[in-house]
Amino acid sequence: xxxxxxxxxxxxxxxxxxxxxxxxxxxxxxxxxxxxxxxxxxxxxxxxxxxxxxxxxxxxxxxxxxxxxxxxxxxxxxxxxxxxxx
Numbered sequence: 456x457x458x459x460x461x462x463x464x465x466x467x468x469x470x471x472x473x474x475x476x477x478x479x480x481x482x483x484x485x486x487x488x489x490x491x492x493x494x495x496x497x498x499x500x501x502x503x504x505x506x507x508x509x510x511x512x513x514x515x516x517x518x519x520x521x522x523x524x525x526x527x528x529x530x531x532x533x534x535x536x537x538x539x540x541x
Contacts, residue, residue, distance in 0.1 A: 476490065487533050487534075488532065488533055488534050489530045489531065489532055489533060490509075490530065490531045490533060491528065491529065491530045491531075492504060492509060492528070492529050492530075493526060493527070493528045493529075494526075494527055494529075495519065495522050495524030495525070495526060495527070496514060496524060496525050496526070496527035497524065500527075501527065504529050507531070508531050509529035509530060509531045510529060510530060510531070511527055511528070511529050512528055512529065512530055513526075513527065513528040514526070514527050514528075515527075
């Protein structure tokens with residue numbers, strides 16, 4: 456037994472980690488706390504997302520070899536910051 460004898464296999468019934476917002480099941484939408492976006496940062500795109508209340512949480516320090524742009528990840532809080540009491 457033990458870890459050396461363990462056989463690892465993929466699970467077939469897992470949902471993807473990231474999906475388009477329109478494909479999120481209705482019962483899960485009420486559970487969403489944040490919405491996120493990732494893009495190659497330009498002044499115009501940064502201004503657009505900032506005006507849409509998205510906050511920048513990450514900017515890649517080196518540019519993409521493919522596009523020459525720096526990757527930016529922004530999130531927008533969907534719910535209030537307080538924990539709900541039951």
